[in-house]
Structure formats: structure tokens, C-alpha cells
Amino acid sequence: MIYSYFPDCLKIAEVKLLYKKGDITSTTNYRPIALLTVFSKVLEKATDSTLSHHLHTSNIMVTEQYSFVKGISTENAAFRLTDCVFKSINQKMHAGGIFSDLVNAFDCINHEILLAKLDIYGIRGVSADKLKSYLTNRKQKVAVKSPNTNQNFLSYWETLKHGVPQGSILGPLLFIMYTYK
Numbered sequence: 001m002i003y004s005y006f007p008d009c010l011k012i013a014e015v016k017l018l019y020k021k022g023d024i025t026s027t028t029n030y031r032p033i034a035l036l037t038v039f040s041k042v043l044e045k046a047t048d049s050t051l052s053h054h055l056h057t058s059n060i061m062v063t064e065q066y067s068f069v070k071g072i073s074t075e076n077a078a079f080r081l082t083d084c085v086f087k088s089i090n091q092k093m094h095a096g097g098i099f100s101d102l103v104n105a106f107d108c109i110n111h112e113i114l115l116a117k118l119d120i121y122g123i124r125g126v127s128a129d130k131l132k133s134y135l136t137n138r139k140q141k142v143a144v145k146s147p148n149t150n151q152n153f154l155s156y157w158e159t160l161k162h163g164v165p166q167g168s169i170l171g172p173l174l175f176i177m178y179t180y181k
Contacts, residue, residue: 004129010040012157013140013165032107034140034165044169047130051123051173060121065176106171107163111135114178121177134170 013034022029036044052070055061065072081097088095115132123131142155164171 004126005133006043006130008137010037010043011134011138012037013138013167015140015142017142017144031166032142033167036165036168041169044134047134048169048173050127051131051170054122054127055173055177058122060180061176062180106166106175109163109175109178111162114174117177117180121180131174135164138165140165 013036015032015034017027017030018033020029020031085095111132114135115128118128118131138160139157140160141157144153144155145151146153164174
């Protein structure tokens with residue numbers, strides 16, 4: 001039997017802040033990671049496999065997509081970039097690039113826009129219903145450890161209005177689909 005919903009009990013997360021580098025008192029030096037249940041990850045993996053298969057067999061995934069794609073790394077992107085630059089220089093052409101760092105990108109995803117884009121890419125019916133269910137009614141609380149006292153502080157549970165969980169299996173693929181034209 002195919003289910004068209006993602007159980008609410010699997011849509012809860014405790015967000016931990018992982019220290020990156022720099023001043024420990026600056027909030028910008030921490031990365032939020034959503035700790036999800038194991039069962040949530042199992043369902044996400046199955047959904048991710050099905051969605052990835054659809055995107056590849058329907059030729060929706062572009063060859064220039066290097067992040068969050070199985071078997072492709074940032075090394076491939078760096079090689080392609082340097083190859084294009086060297087070819088341009090050898091042909092006495094100009095080469096330029098625009099680079100951006102999408103800070104908190106996973107947190108900014110509008111669910112309605114994402115679902116509309118998924119519909120354009122042929123994700124409809126039970127699959128669309130499951131993804132809508134996955135995105136809606138997600139709850140999280142944030143756990144913060146004081147750098148001075150090592151004391152843990154927990155926020156209240158809040159329902160997410162937008163975004164996908166950072167640290168989830170489906171998050172990166174949904175982000176890719178959100179950023180496609």
C-alpha cells in the first residue's frame with residue numbers, strides 16, 4: 001500500500017548548533033543541524049530515491065548540478081570551471097564568474113513555491129501529497145549549550161512555516177528543485 005502522508009510523529013526535530021570556527025560568542029559561527037528520528041530518515045531515503053530516479057529519467061536534472069548529487073563532487077565543479085577558464089584564455093576570450101554563498105538557504109524555502117515547482121516537474125498525485133505532508137506541520141525546538149557554563153537551554157516547540165530541515169536526507173534534493181528555474 002502506498003501512503004500519501006508523512007506521519008506527524010516523524011516530523012519533529014531537535015536542532016543543535018554546531019560550532020564552525022571563530023568567536024564562540026558569535027551566532028554566525030554556528031551551523032544548525034536538525035536531529036531527526038531514524039524512522040524519518042528511512043522514509044526520507046525511500047522518497048529521495050524515487051524522486052531522484054524521476055528527475056534523472058525525465059532529464060530534469062541539469063549536467064551543471066554538482067552539489068547534492070550522488071557520485072558527483074565539488075572537485076568535478078572545480079575541474080569544469082578551471083577547464084572553461086583555460087579554454088577561454090587559450091581562445092583569447094574573456095572569462096568571468098559570479099559566486100554566491102547562500103546563507104541559511106534551507107531555511108528560506110517557501111513551501112507553496114516548492115510544491116508548485118514540483119508539479120511543473122511532474123511530481124503529482126500521491127507523491128505530491130506525501131511531499132506536501134512532509135513539509136507541513138513540522139515541529140522543532142532548538143538546543144543551545146552555553147559556552148561559559150556548559151548548561152543546555154531548550155526552546156519551546158515551534159511549527160515551521162517555511163524551509164526544509166538541515167541534516168535531513170530530502171532537504172538537499174528539495175533545495176535543488178526549489179532553485180531550478
